Amino acid sequence: MIWVLLAQYQIPISSISVEPKGGGRSCIERERDALLSFKASIEDPSDVLSSWQIGQDCCRWRGVVCSNRTGHVVKLDLHNNFTDDIYDYNIDMINYNFRTLGGEINPSLLAIEHLNYLDLSYNDFGRKRIPEFIGSFKNLKYLDLSDAGFGGSIPPQLGNLTKLLHLDLSSNSLESVDYIDWLPRLSSLKYLDMSEVNLSVAVDRVQVMSMLPASLRVLYLFDCNLNVTFSSLPLYSSNLTSLVSLGLGDNYFHGPIPDGLLGNMTSLKQLFLGGNDLIGMVPRTLKNLCNLKELMLWDNQINGDIAELMKRLPPKIEELDLSGNNLTGSLPSWLEHMASLSFLDLGYNSLSGHIPCGIGKLTNLSILDLSFNHLVGIISKDHFASLTRLKMLYLSDNNNLTMVVGPNWLPPFKLKYVGLSSCNLGPHFPTWIRSQTDIIDLIMSNTGIDDRLPDWFWNVISSVEYLDLSLNQISGVLPLTLEFLSVASEINLNSNQFHGGVPKLPTSLQVLDLSNNSITGTIPLSMCNQVQSLRILDLSHNRLSGQLLQCLTSRKSFRADPGDLTPIASELSIVSFRNNSLSGEFPLFFRDCQYLNFLDLSYNKFYGSLSIWIGKRLPQLAFLLLRSNMFSGYIPIQLAKLDYLHVLDLAHNNLSGTIAPSLVNFTAMTTVSSYGSYYVPDFISLLVVTKGQALEYYTKTIMSLMSSLDLSGNRLTGKIPQEIGGLAILKNLNLSANRLTGDIPETIGGLQSLESLDLSNNELYGEIPPTLSALTFLSYLNLSHNNLSGRIPSGQQLQTFDDPSIYEGNNNLCGPPISKNCSGGDGTTLDDPLELEDGNEMSSFYLSMSLGFAVGLWVVIGPLLFKRTWCATYFLFIDNICDKIYVFMVLNWARVIANIKKK
Structure with missing residues (x-):
């Protein structure tokens, strides 16, 4: 988490000093040769070490520092320069990845005997092991190998670095760590970060905690899979009395926080225990940590009354994160007396009642997050009276919270992050936003605004990165261009009343949602400039028309034929154009969208055959929805190559031909483990016609539970393939309104997860297979209007279907729930025992035979x-x-x- 990273830089290691080279002494030759050997074995694709040249003074090389007194190399700092802004949204990640070093670390470095500082962080050494020889740098005081792509175990030779003050091994792939008994030998250590080192199999992990060096001031063990009862940690018996910052978050710790756990760590200023499974109330002894300024307990199961918890906090607390717990009750009125508080996050709890006006007296408060609770009442300008330092305000999803500040209110703050979704701000657009010219995130979805977007709005948010005004009734014409939002990464305006055309977009944009508006016209050619950065594009439920752009560039010249055209590479992963009037053949626009996993073109006017390249060029596709268009021809068997496809909707087109056996053998409809890796934001919906109705599914979690095959409303002929029984996790199967013939295959009993089955309005004949009764999850069935005959199977799930209409139009069926009785197991009835095609002939035969027998x-x-x-x-x-x-x-x-x- 970003707060953890910030904390690391708040604890300077002042004991580490390096003598900078400032005079005329040149570097020592053997050390220069050692560095050149090191360079020779390193992979350097962007030539970071270009200054390392034979015949040059190595003390002037990039990342090399020599002692001004002796000329020896004492510092080697080769961390990736792009790491300074790695958590800035504007970072050029392509260049960051390009400028990483890799390859082998040559042991020639051992010739640099006076090295006391080594930093290789934020590079990529391809999961190679940390070299054992690093443990031979006897003068080393600073070692940073964080996020450098190392793998395997940690060499115990690091325990020989007895002068080491700073050790950072975090964010690698160190997973085979059996022992860490070398740690206590680092007797001078002040800073230790082993976050994301997998210690789950380290048999001595708990014991080592009690033997860590007393000199430690910073200890970070985030996400180390320690997975023990929190009370078993021997912190109370350790000698870590100098500890200033302790991070044990995301470790699957469980149980309560014991009263004496933190012992006599009275120097502690930062305590990070978030992302565990801690329960109960915080201990009363927490108040004894009189120097504690930051307490982070996010995402646990801390419960009880918020007022009682805040009574147990130390007096100097400045930053408090209790989000994602089970806290109840109302915010205490004496909250205003916590004058030092600058960071307060109580989001995702069950707090109720009003927000006390006294919160407006917290003059140091810069971050306030009370979102996703049950807070009620009015928020007035008094709640913000003295919050001159406030930069982040999150009150989202408190559905009974109303903000009433008046049209002329001028806030005392300049917010950067605003989250007010599902609060009542309307009906007028809040005019106070006009003064917030530094906004980076603006989230005001579902706030009851029923107003025209003011003209000043787009100028005010020129620095916005994330904009969400969805689920309101905001009207107005969209600007012709949004290119002035030069750093915007996500714009969500869905479910409003905007009109006009699709604007030109900033090249930084990754997510655009204009769905459920009144956008008209065609999709502009300028969109071709955005497909390289756009990941999510939702223009569904508008009034767009015309053909989709092709975004093609010629390899040769304007005279080249279509075979010589290459689509621009795209990062698109989610596209929805549902419910417009778009036309044309299946768009070549998608031909190079190799990351595309969600494509919805349903309810448009597309025509022509389905492209056979879909199965080859879109390997990540998990959702393909083409319902209610005018596609014709055969269903290409190449679709079966889509290993991750688990929702296919081709209903209500003009498709013909048979259903090939391979088309009912989709891997992802066979086993859950075949689902691909994909991200679906909450505002994207999946429309599936199932159980006789259209149902919408939101979020990846819910979508991944739906597996559907809908080929209804076409002109498909032939038999239902026997192979269909292999789709063990299919939940919705709809083949209705086609011209299918033959029996319902016995293998249909293999659809173990099936909830909805519609085979109505076909030409199926024969008996209903008894295996259908084995579908225990089936809750919707329609076999009407076929030529089925015989007794309707009984038993298990089929007994719950008591509506005879699901069998109507099959005149030769008998037995419950329809009124026609059966004579026996052969399916003939008492009223007409001779229901065969040649019934008259057979009646005469049986009559003659009966008279002869009697005579x-x-x-x-x-x-x-x-x-x-x-x-x-x-x-x-x-x-x-x-x-x-x-x-x-x-x-x-x-x-x-x-x-x-x-x-």
């Missing part, structure tokens, strides 16, 4: 009724052969009936 029986039985001796002789004969005759007649009768039915 024959009377000829044999009649005389016996009048002559007793004949009767006795006859029945004696019958007794001898009755078993054989009985068996013979029954078996042959069964064969006759079976043969008749087959014919």
Whole structure:
């Protein structure tokens, strides 16, 4: 987290000193040769070490510092220069990645015996191990290997660096760390950061905590997978009395915070315990840490009354982060007396009641976050009376919070970050925003504004990076260009009443959402300049028309044919043009969008065949929605190559041909583990017609739970492939309103996760397979208007479908829930036992056979009724052969009936 990183620079290691080279003494030759050997083994794609040349004074090389007194190299600082702004939104990440060093670290460096400072941070050494020979630099005082791409274990030889004052191994891929018993040998250590070093298998991790050097002033072990009960940490028995900053966040610690855990760490100024699973109230002994200024407990399960917790805080507290816990109650009125408070984050709790006006007296407050609670009431200008230093104000998602400040109010602050979503700011657009000319983030979605956007607005937010005015009723014409928002990365204006055309966009823009407005016209050619940076583009539910731009550049000349045209490379991952009037064939615009995972062109006027290159050129595609267009031709079998596709909607087009077996064998509809890696923001929706209705799904988590195949409303023919039974995690299958024939495959019972099945309005025949009753999650079924026959299966889930309309239009079906009864297991009914295609012929046959049997029986039985001796002789004969005759007649009768039915 950024606050952790800031904290690192608040603890200077003053004991580390390097004598800078300032005189005329040249570097020592053997050390220059050692550095040149080091350079020879290093990968340097951007020539960072270009100043390292033979015959030059190495003391003047980039990153090299020599002693002014002896000429020995004492400092080697090769950290990536772009790290100074790595958390700035405007950083050029391409150049940052390009300027990293890599390759092998040559042991020739050992010739630099007087080295006391080595920094290789923010490079990329390709998960190679940290060289063991680093432990031989006996004079080393400062070692920073953070975020340098090292992997494997940590060499225990680092324990030989007994003069080391500063050690940073954080943010690497160090995962095979079995022992850290070398740490206590660093007796002079003042700064230790091993964040993101996986210590889960280090058998001595708890014991070492009690033996760390007493000289330590900074200890950061963020995200180390320590995963123990918090009370088991031996901090109370350690000798870390000089500790100033302690970071143990994101470690899966669980249980309460014991009263005596922090022992006598009275020098502690910063305590980071966020991102764990701590429960209960903070201990009363916390108040004994009289020098504590920063307490970070974000994302735990701390519970209880907020007023009681704040009574237990140390008197000098300046920064408090309790966000993402289970705190309840109202903010205490005496909050105004915490005069030192500059940072207060209580977001994502269950706080209620009013915000006390006294909060406006916290003159040092620069960050206030009370978002995602249940706060109510009015916020007036008194709440901000003396907040002259306020830079961040987050009150979002307190749905009963209303801001009433008057149209002429001039705030005492200059905000950079504003989050007021779901607060009541309307109906008029808040005029106080006009004075906030330094805004970087402005989030005012769903705030009840029903007004025209003021003309001054776009000038005021010229430095904005994140803008969200969605879910209001804001009207007005969009500017022809937004290029003046030169650093904007995300603009979200969805669900308003904006009109006009799609404006020219800043080249920095990554996310644009203009959905659910009244935007008209075509998509401008200028959009081609944005596809290299845009990742998310949502223009759905507008009035756009015309063909999509192709964004093509010729390899040869303007005379080149289409085969010589190459699309501009794109970073697009999410595109939605749903519900417009766009037309044309499937857009070549997407041909080089190799990262595209969400594409929604549904409810437009696209036509022509589906491009076969979709399966090859869009390998990350997880959602493909082309419903309600005019696409025709076959469904290309190349779609089966989309390994991550788990929602395919081609419904209501003019597609024809058969359903190829490979098209019902999508990998991602077979197993959950096949879902790709993709990001879907909350404002993007997935529309799926399932269970007889259109349902919208939001956020990646919910979308990933939906797996759907909808080919309904086309002209598909042939049989449903048997292979469809392999789609074990498919939840929605809709093949209705086609011309499909044949049986419903028995394999349909393999759709174990199926919730909705619609095969209606086809030409399917035969019996309903009994395997359908095994679909235990099925909650919607429609088999109407086919030619199905026989008994409707019963048992398990099918018994819950008591609506006969789901079977209507199948005249040869019988059994519950329809009124037509069945005569037996063969599916024939009592009313008409001879329902076969040649029914009249079969009726005559059975009638003749029955009359013949009756006459024959009377000829044999009649005389016996009048002559007793004949009767006795006859029945004696019958007794001898009755078993054989009985068996013979029954078996042959069964064969006759079976043969008749087959014919």
